[in-house]
Amino acid sequence: MFLKKLGEEEIIRSLAERFSRKHPRLIKGIGDDTSVTFQRGDKVQLATTDILIEDTHFRLSYTPPYFLGRKSLNISVSDIAAMGGAALFFLVSIALPENTTKGFLDELYRGIDDAARECGAILAGGNTARTEGKMMVSTTVLGEAQKDKVVYRSGARPGDIIYVTGTLGDSALGLKALKSHGKDAIKKGPFKNAVLRHLDPAPRVEAGDQLAKKKLASAMMDISDGLALDLKRLCLESKAAAIIELYKLPTSADFRKFSGISKNALLNLALSGGEDYELLFTSPEENSKKIASLSKKLKLPITPIGRITPLKDKNKVITVIDEHGLPIKVEKLGFEHF
Amino acid sequence: MFLKKLGEEEIIRSLAERFSRKHPRLIKGIGDDTSVTFQRGDKVQLATTDILIEDTHFRLSYTPPYFLGRKSLNISVSDIAAMGGAALFFLVSIALPENTTKGFLDELYRGIDDAARECGAILAGGNTARTEGKMMVSTTVLGEAQKDKVVYRSGARPGDIIYVTGTLGDSALGLKALKSHGKDAIKKGPFKNAVLRHLDPAPRVEAGDQLAKKKLASAMMDISDGLALDLKRLCLESKAAAIIELYKLPTSADFRKFSGISKNALLNLALSGGEDYELLFTSPEENSKKIASLSKKLKLPITPIGRITPLKDKNKVITVIDEHGLPIKVEKLGFEHF
Numbered sequence: 198m199f200l201k202k203l204g205e206e207e208i209i210r211s212l213a214e215r216f217s218r219k220h221p222r223l224i225k226g227i228g229d230d231t232s233v234t235f236q237r238g239d240k241v242q243l244a245t246t247d248i249l250i251e252d253t254h255f256r257l258s259y260t261p262p263y264f265l266g267r268k269s270l271n272i273s274v275s276d277i278a279a280m281g282g283a284a285l286f287f288l289v290s291i292a293l294p295e296n297t298t299k300g301f302l303d304e305l306y307r308g309i310d311d312a313a314r315e316c317g318a319i320l321a322g323g324n325t326a327r328t329e330g331k332m333m334v335s336t337t338v339l340g341e342a343q344k345d346k347v348v349y350r351s352g353a354r355p356g357d358i359i360y361v362t363g364t365l366g367d368s369a370l371g372l373k374a375l376k377s378h379g380k381d382a383i384k385k386g387p388f389k390n391a392v393l394r395h396l397d398p399a400p401r402v403e404a405g406d407q408l409a410k411k412k413l414a415s416a417m418m419d420i421s422d423g424l425a426l427d428l429k430r431l432c433l434e435s436k437a438a439a440i441i442e443l444y445k446l447p448t449s450a451d452f453r454k455f456s457g458i459s460k461n462a463l464l465n466l467a468l469s470g471g472e473d474y475e476l477l478f479t480s481p482e483e484n485s486k487k488i489a490s491l492s493k494k495l496k497l498p499i500t501p502i503g504r505i506t507p508l509k510d511k512n513k514v515i516t517v518i519d520e521h522g523l524p525i526k527v528e529k530l531g532f533e534h535f
Numbered sequence: 536m537f538l539k540k541l542g543e544e545e546i547i548r549s550l551a552e553r554f555s556r557k558h559p560r561l562i563k564g565i566g567d568d569t570s571v572t573f574q575r576g577d578k579v580q581l582a583t584t585d586i587l588i589e590d591t592h593f594r595l596s597y598t599p600p601y602f603l604g605r606k607s608l609n610i611s612v613s614d615i616a617a618m619g620g621a622a623l624f625f626l627v628s629i630a631l632p633e634n635t636t637k638g639f640l641d642e643l644y645r646g647i648d649d650a651a652r653e654c655g656a657i658l659a660g661g662n663t664a665r666t667e668g669k670m671m672v673s674t675t676v677l678g679e680a681q682k683d684k685v686v687y688r689s690g691a692r693p694g695d696i697i698y699v700t701g702t703l704g705d706s707a708l709g710l711k712a713l714k715s716h717g718k719d720a721i722k723k724g725p726f727k728n729a730v731l732r733h734l735d736p737a738p739r740v741e742a743g744d745q746l747a748k749k750k751l752a753s754a755m756m757d758i759s760d761g762l763a764l765d766l767k768r769l770c771l772e773s774k775a776a777a778i779i780e781l782y783k784l785p786t787s788a789d790f791r792k793f794s795g796i797s798k799n800a801l802l803n804l805a806l807s808g809g810e811d812y813e814l815l816f817t818s819p820e821e822n823s824k825k826i827a828s829l830s831k832k833l834k835l836p837i838t839p840i841g842r843i844t845p846l847k848d849k850n851k852v853i854t855v856i857d858e859h860g861l862p863i864k865v866e867k868l869g870f871e872h873f
Contacts, residue, residue: 198637200665208640208663215644216651216658223624223657232659234624237575244659246626246675252667253630286561286572288584290673292591295873299536302546306553313554319561320554321570322584325546327538327873329590330668335628337584337675339572535633535665 205533228434229350230276230418231340241347243340245276251331259375259382262301264396265334266308272421273338274316275400275474279419280349281409282342283402286321287313290335292328305334316402346409348478353416353435357479357505360488362401362497364449365424366463369470371395373457390451398474404495405476413488417478423469423531424502427477429514435479438508443468444520447500468517471532479505543871566772567688568614568756569678579685581678583614589669597713597720600639602734603672604646610759611676612654613738613812617757618687619747620680621740624659625651628673630666643672654740684747686816691754691773695817695843698826700739700835702787703762704801707808709733711795728789736812742833743814751826755816761807761869762840765815767852773817776846781806782858785838806855809870817843 200208213227224241225233231245249255249269270287277284289309293302313320318338353359371391374382382392401419408414416435420427425441432439446467455463480488485501492499508514517525538546551565562579563571569583587593587607608625615622627647631640651658656676691697709729712720720730739757746752754773758765763779770777784805793801818826823839830837846852855863 199633200631200635200637200640201633203637205663211641212644212661212663215648218657220624220657223659226657226659227661232624232626234659237578240575242580244624244626244675244677246628246660246662246673248628248630248662248664248673250630250664250666250668250671253665286558286570286582288570288582288675290584290586292586292588292671293538295537295539297538299538299541302538303549306550310553319556319558319564321561321564321572321582323550323565324584324586325543325550325873326586326588327591328588328669328671330588330671331666333630333666333668333671333673335584335586335671335673337582337626339582339677535663 200535203535205535208535225349230279233347239344240341241344243277243280243282243342244337245273246335246337247273248333248335250333259379260396262304263308266305267312267397269334269336270309270312271398271400272474273336274318274402275419277338277340278400278402278405279417279476280342281346281405281417282340283406284316284318284338284340287318287336287338288322289320290323291325292333293325294332295327316400342409348409348414348417350416350418350431350434353431353437353479353505355437355505355507357415357481358485358501359428359439359479359503359505360499360501361420361424361447361475361477362404362499363475364447364452364498365473365475366452366467366470367391367394367449368398368472369466370452370455387454388451390449395472398472400474401476404497407491407495408478411487413480413484413491414478415480417476420473420475420477421471423471424473424477425468425515425517425527426531429530431477432508432514436508438506438514439503440506441503441515441517443517443525445500445502447498468527469529469531538873541873543873546873563687568617571685577682578679579682581615581618581620581680582675583611584673584675585611586671586673588671597717598734600642601646604643605650605735607672607674608647608650609736609738610812611674612656612740613757615676615678616738616740616743617755617814618680619684619743619755620678621744622654622656622676622678625656625674625676626660627658628661629663630671631663632670633665654738680747686747686752686755688754688756688769688772691769691775691817691843693775693843693845695753695819696823696839697766697777697817697841697843698837698839699758699762699785699813699815700742700837701813702785702790702836703811703813704790704805704808705729705732705787706736706810707804708790708793725792726789728787733810736810738812739814742835745829745833746816749825749829751818751822751829752816753818755814758811758813758815759809761809762811762815763806763853763855763865764869767868769815770846770852774846776844776852777841778844779841779853779855781855781863783838783840785836806865807867807869
């Protein structure tokens, strides 16, 4: 059987099953944004790894190497932020075709370097290898957090309100614009901001830190494969289900102005489009005022979009409802590799 | 300028230069087998990353997925061992073509799993992505060591004796056999052992641990790109030079029997062939008896092959001499990617 037929969930499941051994210092292995391992005292260590592959995750025709460098680090920093931790060190492996130019590599490094300065992480190791295939950047970020402040995916409880930071769908819209117009879409055109959201996502480091420190999130993760699919993952880890109110999804002004596709298709982008790198978290209703004032303080929208419910049927974890409270059929929850 | 023209040393140099920032907890960044970061108490954390790319590091035509899995972890465990540390956790990113079979993936995982059991490391994270290009396995291993027992590349001093564990050149010879005979070379033929050394190298975990604990190594690293090139790197970190006595290089019986190439070409394989994954270390002469008895205890050859000398000329770090003490011209020190 080929992986395409098997599906990504099944690949991850079989991996987790095989490697589910315990270790006295492993608090959380596979199944969250990062692993959590016990250090000493009140600190835990966070570790996460990500990979960006040419023509799978990005195309050179529209991806400036500077942004590729930034993104390769920032998507893992986003995972650390989603645990309520801080990035400390990172390692990077780069596979490059022989005809890559020095100028390209310099820009890639400059992007990694700028992203590292912004989050305070230090390069601790790396290697560069030649490939006869696609370019690839693999990044591992090590971080740490207070042991009693780490936020897992598994803490959501029925009744909790579901929140997202920022706006959804811009990245998916930006990708559409890049695919249609190439690099030109970066500098001009009505979707410049959406394009930048795709090429240069900002990890929500401060929001993750504050939500964890103030103990405002019962469960948290970052949205990388689309809200609906990632919320499903959070729910399954929490042994819960969720209702999403589609019309409440926060979108940007640029996003709402887009007229290239139907209104329904547009809402689907916000629901299922990948690579938002916003935080998705749950919180008991009593925290709603504190969350509103944190949003104000951070100057970052934090929007309630639905509610956690009891899990009754593992095949029906996510229910999406329209403005009349009626369930909507969702074709595709989000992005899966296989 | 293309990377091929720039050369690998220059790529690493420019990377190290750009990212040479300091952090109170970073004891050693780029420039050794692993990074070393301060934890708490008397422990330091080790982290290293490696990558295996199809058609750069291995060919599917002769590489069983089980061995690919083992090797992807073991080459990083070898780096941890070369610091005198122990592997604790690892993360793995795998890029797979869509038509990869479930059977292939199962075997790959089984290999990773077996290698992990052998060294006691636990999977802490990973991800699997589709690629339209070459298959790729990127592994990051986290380990730890006693702070005062870590062995760096930089501790070699003029007068120190240079040692290697095991035998050299088998892996390079095995690769030759695989390229000529494909998978058949694994099961039969006179180079079965050499072939296994290439496909399934054994990290010298116990030797690394003992050498560090007994403080017998002034500098240490593992040999991945060929003895001569790696010794040059160790020397440069130690601000020293070295003399290698070519006829002292330890080789296996199978290796010495090989008659497919000239005796000179054969010695060059032992000197410059890559992927031995043996330990290369230096030690003051007074330790020679202790090292001989450690070799006996571990049932692992540990062979003196030369001596550290003062560095007089940065363009002449490694001198190779024949049995008459006369210098030999070496065409190529080892494997470089660009």
